[in-house]
Amino acid sequence: MYQRFIAVGRLGRDPEITSTAGGNRMASFSLATSEVAKGEERAEWHRVVVWDEKLVDVVAKRARKGTLVALEGQVRTRRWNGKDGRExxxxxxxxxxxxxxFQILSGAKERDDFAAVNQPVFDNRFAFDELPF
Structure with a gap:
């Protein structure tokens, strides 16, 4: 069995870039998606964790609070016991x-402000330049 999560939404806060004890970098941020039902807009908040090193670089350089992004990933649930013994x-x-x-759709700026605003960012792994047609 296989599951996918696909969403288009806006970052609810600036991404946090951290490193694990093993030296792997990761990014995390909240993503707001919304839908309109019966004339009312309802927002959902999702916690997003990025482990791909290339995507972490894109997030670190171009994503900010309010940036519109499209992403595809998997939904996972982590479980742990807290200091108080509760699960x-x-x-x-x-x-x-x-x-x-992961694709930035609008509202992105390089940290040092050299890039133009609203330029889409594509992950080269998904480029179709090698197709014969």
Whole structure:
């Protein structure tokens, strides 16, 4: 069995870039999606964790609070025991190396402000330049 999560939404806060004890970098941020039902807009918030090193670079350089993005990943639930002994859990959208996509649609700026605003960012792994037609 296989599941995918695909969404278009806006970052609810600036991404946090951290490193694990093993030296792997990761990015995390909240993503707001919305839908209109019966004339009312309803927002959903999703916690997104990015483990793909190339995607972490894109997020670090171009994503900010309010940036419109499209992403594809997997929904995973982590469980752990807290210091108080209680079992905790967190459901996240995970973008890993092999099964994920991430694209900035608008509102992005380089950290040093050299890039033009609203330029789409494509992950080269998904480029179609090699197609024969």
């Amino acid at each position: 905790n859990h967190s459901t996240e959208v995970v973008l890993d190396r092999f099964t994920s996509r």
